[in-house]
Amino acid sequence: xxxxxRDEALDFLIAEPRTAQVATVRADGRPHVSSVxxxxxxxxxxxxxxxxxVKAQNIRRDPRISLIVDDDRPPFSYVILEGVAExxxxxxxxxxxHWATRIARRYMGDAQAEAFGKRNGVPGELLVRLRPxxxxxxxxxxx
Amino acid sequence: xxxxxRDEALDFLIAEPRTAQVATVRADGRPHVSSVxxxxxxxxxxxxxxxxxVKAQNIRRDPRISLIVDDDRPPFSYVILEGVAExxxxxxxxxxxHWATRIARRYMGDAQAEAFGKRNGVPGELLVRLRPxxxxxxxxxxx
Numbered sequence: 001x002x003x004x005x006r007d008e009a010l011d012f013l014i015a016e017p018r019t020a021q022v023a024t025v026r027a028d029g030r031p032h033v034s035s036v037x038x039x040x041x042x043x044x045x046x047x048x049x050x051x052x053x054v055k056a057q058n059i060r061r062d063p064r065i066s067l068i069v070d071d072d073r074p075p076f077s078y079v080i081l082e083g084v085a086e087x088x089x090x091x092x093x094x095x096x097x098h099w100a101t102r103i104a105r106r107y108m109g110d111a112q113a114e115a116f117g118k119r120n121g122v123p124g125e126l127l128v129r130l131r132p133x134x135x136x137x138x139x140x141x142x143x
Numbered sequence: 144x145x146x147x148x149r150d151e152a153l154d155f156l157i158a159e160p161r162t163a164q165v166a167t168v169r170a171d172g173r174p175h176v177s178s179v180x181x182x183x184x185x186x187x188x189x190x191x192x193x194x195x196x197v198k199a200q201n202i203r204r205d206p207r208i209s210l211i212v213d214d215d216r217p218p219f220s221y222v223i224l225e226g227v228a229e230x231x232x233x234x235x236x237x238x239x240x241h242w243a244t245r246i247a248r249r250y251m252g253d254a255q256a257e258a259f260g261k262r263n264g265v266p267g268e269l270l271v272r273l274r275p276x277x278x279x280x281x282x283x284x285x286x
Contacts, residue, residue: 019215023166023174031166031174033209035221066176072162074251078178108217108285116285142251142259 004137009079012137013069014040017107020047023066024058032058038069039103045081045130046099048120051089056126059087067130077139081132088127097121147280152222155280156212157183160250163190166209167201175201181212182246188224188273189242191263194232199269202230210273220282224275231270240264 004012013020019035026032032054036047045067049056059065063085070078101117108116147155156163162178169175175197179190188210192199202208206228213221244260251259 017215019213019219021164021166021176021211021213023164023176023209025168025172025174029168029172029205030207030225031168031209033164033166033176033211033223035211035213035215035219062172064173066166066174068164068176068178070162070164070178072160072178072250076162076178076250080176082173107215107219 001141001143002139004079004139006135008139009135009137010040010043012077012079012139013038013045014106016071018069018071020045020067020069022047022055024055025062025064026054026058027061037103037107039099039106041129043131045132046103047128048096048100048103048125049128051124051126056087059085059128063087065130075139075143076141077137078141079135079137081130081135083130083133086129086131088129091127093121093123096125096127099127100125144284144286145282147222147282149278151282152278152280153183153186155220155222155282156181156188157249159214161212161214162250163188163210163212165190165198167198168205168207169197169201170204180246180250182242182249184272186274188275189246190271191243191246191268192271194267194269199230202228202271206230208273218282218286219284220280221284222278222280224273224278226273226276229272229274231272234270236264236266239268239270242270243268
């Protein structure tokens with residue numbers, strides 16, 4: 001097993017179109033986890049969420065989140081980010097569409113990026129930005 | 144997007160050697176997320192963790208956890224489990240080795256299962272069992 005540098009960890013996050021799993025905490029203290037599509041804006045992770053999602057409700061109450069991206073094939077790697085998320089409740093329409101399209105392009109390819117950007121760039125969708133305070137990356141875990 | 148039945152969701156968990164992401168809550172209320180190898184014992188998810196891991200410490204304090212397995216390729220699917228985990232602090236050595244080997248076989252294949260079972264079946268490793276109270280499964284999300 002080997003530690004990644006901060007730059008290696010950030011690169012790993014978007015090296016492949018892997019989903020990220022975001023952990024938040026519910027009002028009753030239980031953890032919640034769900035998958036999101038992400039992209040990076042410098043060292044800030046950006047993702048969309050619907051304004052009434054469990055994730056959005058939790059972040060609104062307590063913006064401290066943890067996010068993981070992993071490579072689930074041997075020799076296995078993962079990057080975990082921790083920090084305080086910024087929930088953008090009323091994103092500028094152009095900005096929302098820009099990010100929804102850019103994020104979709106990573107997972108659905110060029111041909112479908114615009115269609116999914118339109119689908120995920122509608123009013124009611126929020127932007128979440130996570131500038132990580134802590135980055136943990138490990139690679140070659142099973143070696 | 145289509146809802147999975149309970150049986151479809153349980154089947155999905157182990158249909159491929161995908162890792163699971165487990166969310167727990169820290170003493171200060173922040174969420175924690177990490178990846179684990181899993182297997183099923185009937186409808187109960189089983190995984191190993193080291194006794195001093197953040198995950199083990201969190202489950203010891205508050206055993207309510209959430210776990211996700213997703214397929215991160217189009218058309219995308221995921222299963223989320225929620226429930227109260229059972230942390231087995233002093234597992235029987237044979238039981239620990241049995242599960243460590245069985246779990247490793249799913250991710251590392253037959254040839255390396257015994258070696259990884261030995262590596263992950265040592266004193267200090269704990270067993271965690273999650274009998275889900277709630278199972279949410281969605282498939283064909285991008286269709």
